[in-house]
Amino acid sequence: MRALRRRSGDRLPPWLPVLIGLLLACAAFAVLGDDDVTDDIDWLNMGMGLFGGLALFLFGMEQMADALKAVAGDRMKDILARLTTNRVMGALTGAFVTAVINSSSVTTVLLVGFISAGLMSLAQSVGVIMGANIGSTFTAQLIAFKVTKAALVMIGIGFLMMFVGKRERIRQYGAMIMGLGLVFFGMSVMSDAMAPLRTYEPFLDVMEEMENPLIGIAVAALFTGLIQSSAATTGIVIVMASQGLVNLPTGIALAFGANIGTCATAALAAIGKPREAVRAAVVHVLFNVAGVLVWVGFIDQLAEFVRWISPQYPDLSGKERLAAEVPRQIANAHTMFNVANTLLFLSFTGQFARLAEWLVPDKPLEEEDLVVRAKYLDDVLLTTPSLALDRVRLETLHMGERVQEMMERIMPAILSGNKEQLHDIERMDDDVDMLHAQIIDYLGKISRLTLTETQTGELIRLMEAVNELENIGDVIETNLIVLGHERIDEGVSISQPTREVLTNFHYAVNRAVECAVQAVAQNNQLAARTVISMKQEINRIAESAAAHQAQRLVAEEPNRIRTYTIEVDIIEKLKRIYYFAKRMAKTVDSEESMEEA
Structure with a gap:
């Protein structure tokens, strides 16, 4: 059961309850069926074989997909980001990436992230979504090869590679081969279980009803929506065809229904997500439904x-x-259906994008939620840990932008601002705390997945970096804002020369925080080394500021002792913020971190 649950943290795969329900229904039918029927067909044994084979088939597909994502997930993200320069290239890229990671839903979620980050327009993403439909047919092509005799050999080889291989990549390839073997073995078990149905007239009558394309499309769409896998539905149809139970027109109608049913995954994933995610899901639905409507006749x-x-x-x-x-x-x-649809609609990507934007308009500003939410974290990507970790980096940038805004506003507010400005900055820290909680919760979900050693190390480093960023927000809220209030309450006046000293120090520390956020969000080694190398500069400025404060202490000024105390505290808190920024940078540049330590 633990293996089944690794797909999305604590949630079971969506097809598991459906599978259990079908198995129980079959068992009940076997027990309650009339004697004449059970004399002809052993329904219990057939049901066990059919749904046991289906379980092996679905589990094998999931294991194969997980291994493919672990092996190629990072590279697929880079390919998707770089090769979507035009609609044709976008369609080809979408087909290739989806074929490799075996999930058009993951491809769509990646696109939403690129759109949210401003790296891609919705119109550019339409071509990739169309290509993703072509890539999703790769599994059906693979299943159609009659290599069931080699299934047990593949399972054995894959098992050996998984449990004997010392390198992580070898074990992942072993999991992929074993998963493919389980797919073919499950097909073989289902095919053998279905053999008695070839002469069972009631079942043949039902299949004749499926020759009505509308009925076939509706049944396949419903089934695909329940198990959330068009590849699985098409695979089952191919297994039925291997026993002569399905003719070609019926099989095509069922494949059409699977194309519509798979939209349920994208639609469910878009619930509660930003407008970009909803629009991408709408494009997916529009394209798939339009394609079926064009070809149904x-x-x-x-x-x-x-x-x-x-x-x-x-x-x-x-x-x-x-x-x-x-x-x-x-x-x-x-495959032909999806290729033809892509060629047919590829010239209308702009129109699809505009229709989606019309159907899902932007919310008026007054309707926007006041509560800050994570922009990039998506549970769909938990099936691909490398991509989920990459989203944490993007969300860290989102959190870092809030902290940087606090940093930019705090010094003017301390030196000459009013209480309302200080309260505004204090409220911003609530947003930082909420984003921190959401990121940590998402990292917790990732930690429950099957991770490589590299991914585990990256997860730990990201958690440390996010904690340091939250510490910076806390220093601003609990220390610097308090000093600002004390300056106002006690009527302390800070001289112009001192303001210049503190402003210059603040500028250097602010630059360090900005580079640290960039280092973590982009895994930028150069930015990380820049922060770490600023230690001497920060110490020099701090010493210069301290010397200036010592001169102020001996000057004949009113409230000079209290002014001195506040100014020294400001310098100490800025030095502490730099300390946290440096620790953030060390999570990216481990070599520099060890040297610094």
Whole structure:
């Protein structure tokens, strides 16, 4: 059960309750069925074989996808960010990335992050979403290969690599091979379990009903929405076709329904998310539904074209020929359908984007929530730890922007501001605390996943960096703001020369905080070394400021003792802020950190 739960922290895979429900329903039918039926077919054994095979199939797909994401997740993110320069390149990139990470939902979530960060427009993302549909057909093509005889060999090889391999990458490749073996073995078990249905008239009558494309589309859409995997639905259809239970037009209609049903994943993922996420989900739904509507009247023509380009076995007849030809034909039809739709709609990416923006307009400013929320953290990405950790970096930048704003405003408020300005800065720290709590909670979810040693080290460093950033906010709120209030309450006046000294010191510390945030958010080694190398500069400025304060102490000025105390406290708190900034930088540049220590 622990393996099943690693997909998204504490949540079970969405298909598991469906699988258990179907298994219980089948068992109940076996017990309550009439004698004539049970004499012909052993429903209990068939149900156990069918749904046990389905469990192996789904678990194998999940394990294979997790291993692929662990091996290639970082590179896929970089490829997606760099190669979406135009709509054609975007579609090709979306197809490639989705085929590798085996999840169009993850691709869509990555796009939302790029849009939110201003790295990509919604119109640019439309082409990638269209290409992602092509990439999602890769699994169906893989399943259509009849290599079930090699399934146990693949499971054995994968198991050996997982438990004997010393390098993490070898173990991940082993998990991928073992997962693929489980997919094919589950297919074999389901296929064998379905064999009695080839002569069972009530079931054949139901499948004849599926030849009505609207019924087939509706059933497949509902089933896909429940298990949240179009690849799994298409795989099951291919397994049924391998027993001659599904003809090509029916298989195409079911594949169309799977394309619509997979929109449920994107729609659910967009609930409660920023406008960019909702619009990306709307584009996904519009494209998939429009594609099905265009082709629903041409299923027979598509079937004829697919028969022409697919392998044929004229020496066979009846169900044997269907079983030999239809699985590959369904996979090809699924791919052809998505390729044709992408080519058809690729010229209308701008129109899709504008329609999505019209359907999901920006909220008026007065309707925006006053409570700050994380912009980049998304539970969908928890299936890919490397991508989830990358989102934590982006959210750290979001949190860092709040802290930097506090830093920029605090010195003018201390030196010459009023109580309202100080209260505004104090309220900003509440936002920082909320973002800190959300980031730590998300890191906690990531920590419960299966992580590599590198990912574990990165998680620990990010947690330390976020804590240091929160410490900077606390120093501003609990120390510097208090000093500002004391300056106002006690009527302390800070001279112009002292203001210049404190402002220059504040500028240097503020620059260190800015570079530290940049270092963590972008994993920027140069920025990290810049912060660490500023130690001597900070000490020199602090010593110069201290000397200036000593001169002020002997001057004949009113309240000079209290003024001196406040000014020295300001210098000490700025030095402490630099200390936290330096520790943040050390989480990025471990080599410099060890040398500094």
